[in-house]
Amino acid sequence: MTHTGLHVWSLLERFDRTKPVCVDCETISFDDTVKALRPYHGHRVSGIAIGQSGIEPIYLPIRHRYEIDSLLPFTETIEAVKEWAEGVEILVNINVKFDLHFLGVDGISFPNAQLHELKILARLVNNSFSSYKLSKLAQIYAPEHLKSDVVAAWAKAHNTEDYGAVPLDILGPYAKQDTVAALAVYAKLLSELPPETLKSWQNEMRCTPLIFRSEQRGFPCDRPWFEKRRFETLVECVKLESEIRKQSKAIMGLDTFNPRSPAQLNDYFTQRGIPPVAFTDPKKNKKGISRPSWNTKAMEEIAKTWRDAQNQPDPMAKALVKYNKAMKIESTFYSGWLEAMDPNGFVHASWDQAGTRSGRLSSSNPNAQNQPRGKSKYSIWEGVLIPDGRVGVHFDASQIEYRIFAHYAEDPELLAIYAAHPETDFHQILADRLGLPRDFAKMINFALLYGIGIKKLTRNIVAALLDFDSVPNRKAEALMGRDPLNIRKVLRRYCALTCADPIAVLAAIPDDGEIDRAVLAKVSREIIDEYHRMTPAIKKLQERIKTVLYARGYLKNYFGRRYYMGPDKAYVGLNYLCQGTAADIFKMGMADILGHAECKAAGVEMQFNVHDAIFADMPAGFAQRFWEICLECFGKVEGFKVPLLIDGEVAFNNWKHATKIVKNDVLGSAIGALFYLRKSA
Template sequence: MSRLVLIDGSSYLYRAFHALPPLSNAAGEPTGALFGVVNMLRATLKEKPDYVAFVVDAPGKTFRDDLYAEYKANRPPMPDELRAQVQPMCDIVHALGIDILRVPGVEADDVIGTLALAGAADGLEVTISTGDKDFAQLVRPGVILVNTMTGSRTDSDAAVMDKFGVRADQIVDYLALMGDAVDNVPGVDKCGPKTAAKWLAEYNDLDGVMAAAAAMKGKIGESLRAALPRLPLNRELVTIRTDVALEQGPRDLRLREQHVDSLRELYGRYGFTQALRELGGIAAPAAADEAKVSLRGTAAGFARGGDGPAPPVTDPAMAGKGEYETVLSDERLRAWVERLQAAPEFAFDTETDALDAMRARLVGVSLAVEPGTGAYIPVGHDYPGAPAQLPAAQVLDALRPLLEDAGRRKLGQHGKYDIHVLRRHGVEVRGYADDTMLESFVLNSTATRHDMDSLAQRYLGYTTTKFEDVAGKGAKQISFSQVGIDEAGHYAAEDADITLRLHRALAPQLAAQPALEKVYREIEMPLVPVLARIEANGVCIDSAELRRQSADLSARMLAAQQKATALAGRSFNLDSPKQLQAVLFDELGLPALVKTPKGQPSTNEEALEAIAEQHELPRVILEYRGLAKLRSTYTDKLPEMVNPDTGRVHTSYHQAGAATGRLSSSDPNLQNIPIRTDDGRRIRKAFVAPPGRRLMACDYSQIELRIMAHLSEDPGLIRAFEQGVDVHRATAAEVFGRKLEDVSANERRAAKAINFGLMYGMSAFGLAKNLGIDRGQAQDYVALYFSRYPAVRDFMERMRVQAREQGYVETLFGRRLYLNDIHARNQGQRAGAERAAINAPMQGTAADIIKRAMVSVDDWLAGHRARAQMILQVHDELVFEADVDFIDTLRAEVESRMAGAARLRVPLVVDTGVGDNWDEAH
């Protein structure tokens, strides 16, 4: 079984600092805490975990500070000797190949708790490496605690009982009663561990203890009654959250390859001789400089894993650092302009003071015309004592003719960001010819991450300078405008240089595979400026409407909480899986129909749905969760995301995110707004057209089923689409032997489940569950389906065979999806790869089709931008904003171009709606 180790970094650093003597290295730098943490890390890694995270507290307040202003108020500031060891600790952790996690607004404990339960639910063996007693509340099958500094292990409820005198599920109440002096949480006066354990043994939980307070005698009874008002808050403060929204899941935390030379340099500097001995000695200074840890990668692709095409052999001439120049004079600027004019192509990059391209201020521009060289032109470094720089207007005026020349080839890495920044500073980039992120993504979407650092390491064997090397980390990280120009110059020029080198390495690989090069040249690269325009256009938001919706959702959440309390017969935390388990399965006696991989009763959505017919409470909890998610993700958040300069919300689209080629979006994520519920549809009402304009939404109808008909060439499916009949009704007629007009609603529903289920690799077991029928009947449905649509079955088998033989499947347009688990020993992983082999050609083809449609529609819109603009892409839908009197013209043109984006054996049908808001238009 794969292992996940979650290291409580904040706790270990403090404990090591106070436990070990004040050691220092030869230079007088403090090393005591660092020494303790490094030994702990080495011990952890000797156990060979598969996934690891080093979790530390983020700077700033957390939700607990909002609950209780005095939370941790008596903690002294971090001692200077300890603060000096934080950065070296982070450097060593990174060099060991371990991810460091900091999540604002919550504590490290909550991040660990969320990952621990998610990992256990995903079948991982989870170890929490900590010395903090609070984590005992998380112990359960699949989750154990190990104090790596002392060797103690808490791996069961019995172990928790032996150590604390209470069960693991009583630890929260145990801590609430005792309080926590370190965190300034006052407990019951005179209530120590023995008293807390005694009360919980007698009354089971905090609610029971509180209910018995009136009858308690003596001073301790008085103390308990005096503490009653604050005990519910105590319980909330000491409860480790397990529902934190995280960008990384447990399986995203795979232990990376160590940067050995960096470790040698760091261990040598701090005098860790035993650790050095394990590595084989101290690196030479030059080698250590070459081995800086590489973590840059903002706004890049997120795919991980896989082998795919082998990386090219690194050219030894390109293995060293480049020759870079910082341009500070008119003369050198003119010289570089002349070099750019003489070059057949050049790479460019921008440096800014923020990650949001719609708000970032330009700090400098970097350029490269040949491998190994580069220039940085600073224009916005404003720290005290910064040298004089050329004015931004002068630099942009000099570069504008080159950047705006459509006939001059420009290269970038995730260049959409730079296109945005330059546009906002008065330069419209044209001739953007190649993007190394997209070259890598098209070559193999799953072979590696597609950020510059990962690509440089994989394809060039080169370790880049990371942003943290020049700007610092965490609370001490500075804006790039504050970075010294010498350091900034090397870092920024390297970006342009490495982009050029990567293009020279990746372009031949694409050229060797004409089908992939065609996907890159005809779909992905033309889409870059289209997405940039859509993002820049943005969408108008009715913030007042969203505030009304938030108020309504809050009121209904409160009502749901009150109803749940009444149904349970007591108050409990609806967000706590542990408390839900106790109420639903222990107290109400409902059956645990869905279990976690470790056999515990699950409280996820599927589990609650399974018992919703047996008691009203599960349905109330599901309602509460749905309302809470809508409020936190959309109605509360969207008004905060309105750009103050444009008055609109601007999402970011990611081309190199989903392996199948589907676009994803973030900040905000518009792909996940629910459309099957009234509350979800209400959110779309807040996406509005400005005065004098309307919104138009154009959505492909059943596109993946149509692609299935085309790829399988099944006569029955093709006939249904050609005749324009309801395909689910037609399928029901075929499967159940009915006339179209005689098909019942339940039969159509079953046929729809079969159509979509089989397309996504659903088994008979899954179909039975979906339809609420027994497995034998579901198997009969599947057999009937394949007897009527035999070509569909043949297509599915062809895809499985192709995946096994080639290691990949393809879309209609030649995009490949490599299936790394198709030969996995694990049956579940192999089955998942086979399901992907069936679905990926359809989902990927649908992605390619809508991208082609976007490029075509945008090309036509070039002559009508004052009258209409494309503002959103969501799944198979495009949304436009247009003048009222231009809607009919727009509709005819968009429908024609979307329908003509591919030639299939069945027609592509586009459903269109128009309205004052997105809900009306959808």
């Protein structure tokens, strides 16, 4: 080791690597207009601050825009830190994975360290804070270590976004103080962690290195495919914009029209005589004023319900719905993902274990969880690749939140059905009880689970029933008994509940096909009331939640995770219980499966996850064993009242043509996937 290396090592030796250590990086983008947040796009570590409780922290500057002579020799410093890091047992910080990504680019890793993320710990202690930034947590738990953000102030005064330009005599002390504050907050949070929450904390710690590994590796994408889809979508937007301008010229006489201008949209719909169906939130307006909203949801409502004197919909609203969706898809998924790809075509999305109050994972840069659904023409699955020579296996928890809903509701009949038939469809159970189509039962289940409220649920059911009016001759079909949307079944249910004459109700539908909204609202309310009469355990659970909140101010899920809220928020309490329990079960399954010795030895790699689903790739020869491990490990929760199951798919090349795993035979399903690919080629 060189003289400089020995000097750096002497600084590092002051820290006891068996005790918690905080390592905090300052970063450099080499560009005054860009914040240094992207290690896989050329941004790098500027300096490394290291701290430990009771020991003076150090700062190791290795890159800087200007003060080159003040830097430590790069190679010797990196080699010393690399050797030291291998012996660290507990690594603590806020956004700990962020620093690990930057350090990893320089070859520094902490292979033997537990990763203790402060945001996760803080969420488990109290999940009701408005912010989980270090400054906010220090204000609450370590006010003696609060400091002014001198680095941000200097950067603003000197018109730069790059902290690599900040003088070292400002940057170094600032970074060292961050480690002191982080460790003080960490000690306080550990002392306040409720004992019953320890299992969730241990679960999270097992998941953090697995998620970091997934982020670091990234998942491969087909850049030419994304570029082609981006171009096609932009062409579609241009055509739609031309159609919109043509309509605006006919109505308003304007040669120029901006479909993204709220003022011009308001002028158009006012002249057209179309009243607003939605309004902006006055709380988001500096003057506290609520104005007409012409967003995509409003356009969908107008396109569906408004008709002119000739019973024709407004063409502008329909075109705006398509235009807004296409623009969002282009910017979010095509341009957004292209920008996120590294030079090798890999996307390194960030997964936040503490990004939601419930405990569910969230994703950013890009949001890889919020993708176009199903067989949408905007689906991006074809552009997400599986590396050559490997096979993709995807598993998804089957209706997990509804099964958890049944567990908490303790409905004897529901529990008996699940015990006898573990693969039972929850929505169908309720549909059979109510004598309604499955989709309506699903809508009510969803509303109760996610706490959207009875008024909104009623509106949603009315909107679904109004779809009956969107196809010509639907009334005639209903009267003649041909009714693919089951509208007659719903109306018959209404008639049975209200002792009305079914023929009279159907005959009351006007010749133009429209159904009276008041009738539909009454149908909706009757359906909801009947739901509660047939399934009283659900309402009893909601009342229990309210009682618990009045008594102690928080709910506690199956794993001890707490949700602080007032009794006035009881309507969302069930959602937190179900989503939070699902999140804990999912994370436990992730840790058990991906951390399994056989999976690690075989080189299984998690590409990404979407809520309750994991997408992984692996050598083809290990796919069957991987699926068996998934079945063995997932959902094995002691004392849980409802069986927890998973569904799976197998794919080659990309995820578009993933094929369902049938009878747990991955190889046979994989052959089916290959046959499908060849047939469609």
